[in-house]
Amino acid sequence: MPLTMKRTLSLFLLAATLPLASLAQAAEWPTDTVRLVVPYAPGGTTDVLSRKVADLLQQQIGTVVVENRPGAGSTMATGQLARGGRGADHTILMASPGHTIGPVIYKKLPYEPVKDFKFIRNIIEIPNVMVVPADSPYNSVEEFIEAAKTKEMTFSSAGIGSSIHMSGELFKTMTGTQMTHVPFRGSGEALPALLSGDVDVSFENMPTVLSHIQSGKLKALAVTSKEASPYLPDVEPLSKIGADLGLGEFVTTAWFGLIADDQMSDQAVQTLQTALDKVMDDQGFKDFAAQIGGEPASEEGDDFRDYVAEDVQRWQRVAGQAELN
Structure with missing residues (x-):
């Protein structure tokens, strides 16, 4: 076979295999960690x-x-x-x-x-959960709001801009209470402060606090979802508990x-x-x-x-x- 024809055939075979190579490469994802x-x-x-x-x-x-x-x-x-x-x-x-x-x-x-x-x-x-330390004197949303209107409370969060932070700010605004935001670098750092009573309340994500509620280390006053959670069936939503307290539209998830x-x-x-x-x-x-x-x-x-x-x-x-x- 002449050299020119061999080169032409080689180029043809190479071109024909390129689409298959591309498909194989695409199918390999992920190619790294x-x-x-x-x-x-x-x-x-x-x-x-x-x-x-x-x-x-x-x-x-x-x-x-x-x-x-x-x-x-x-x-x-x-x-x-x-x-x-x-x-x-x-x-x-x-x-x-x-x-x-x-x-x-x-x-x-x-x-x-x-x-x-x-x-x-x-x-x-x-949903998020409104929780207070186990030894908190407040056993209901009503009691907490009444106290927070006369004394300044603190609420923790996983950081500025988290749903936990925003839930606290919304609660503060809708109830006219005095609350100071204490941000942490994540719920892992915020939780110890809540458990020890260094802060008064938090509107934490349920996974972070569920086991502590079940063990009695925290008290759940309300959930922030529209309906009660099947995992905390005895804890009512803020929008229902606080309907007469200015919280009828409070829903954050x-x-x-x-x-x-x-x-x-x-x-x-x-x-x-x-x-x-x-x-x-x-x-x-x-x-x-x-x-x-x-x-x-x-x-x-x-x-x-x-x-x-x-x-x-x-x-x-x-x-x-x-x-x-």
């Missing part, structure tokens, strides 16, 4: 949930490493994600209401909470879902969505959700994006009522 970023300190709801999800997710896609990057009410880690860069296609973040509250609290963030990200899947939704930099490939997003469907169908995850008092969520992709966009508007209204914006 997947990093699941937690924008809060260890020990809180976001951290505990992330580690459970990572444990189950790596059974589907390979190694998943959890990294805690707390700071500025989750906006520091979220800003790093939005900037992308090296390894962005293998980095995901466990977002929560801090993602939608941050832009309300901080006016000059280097990202936009909806357009700058890909929304993989919402995972779980949980927390969601937790995975997002990525907007440069993440569509193939990677689809792989993660398929894997997360299997994670959430796992009995271990269902048992875990029940243990922390959460309800599995259903939104993914564009539906999750729309859900987040609506949440931004909701917290803007709350911030307006609390005069935080």
Whole structure:
């Protein structure tokens, strides 16, 4: 065979194999360790949930490493994600209401909470719980409000811009009480202060305080969801308890879902969505959700994006009522 013909045939065969090579390469994602970023300190709801999800997710896609990057009410880690860069296609973040509250609290963030990200899947939704230390003299919402109108109270949170913080600010505004916000770097740091009585009250995520309520170390005065939680059936919602106290419209809940930099490939997003469907169908995850008092969520992709966009508007209204914006 002439040399020119050999070269032509070689080039033809090479060109024919390129699409197959590209498909094989695409099917290989992830090609590196997947990093699941937690924008809060260890020990809180976001951290505990992330580690459970990572444990189950790596059974589907390979190694998943959890990294805690707390700071500025989750906006520091979220800003790093939005900037992308090296390894962005293998980095995901466990977002929560801090993602939608941050832009309300901080006016000059280097990202936009909806357009700058890909929304993989919402995972779980949980209520917050109004809790006081076990030795607190207050045994009801009414007693607490009456006292807080005459003396200054303190309420803790997982950080400025968390749903815990915003729930406290909304309660303060709607009841006309005197309350000072004491922020911590995550619920893992805030909880000891609450248990020891260093702060008077918190509107904590249910997973963080559920076991302490059940053991009697904390007293639950109310839940912040519209209806009572099946995990605390004897604890009424604030909106019902406080209907005559100016709290009839008080409803705040927390969601937790995975997002990525907007440069993440569509193939990677689809792989993660398929894997997360299997994670959430796992009995271990269902048992875990029940243990922390959460309800599995259903939104993914564009539906999750729309859900987040609506949440931004909701917290803007709350911030307006609390005069935080």
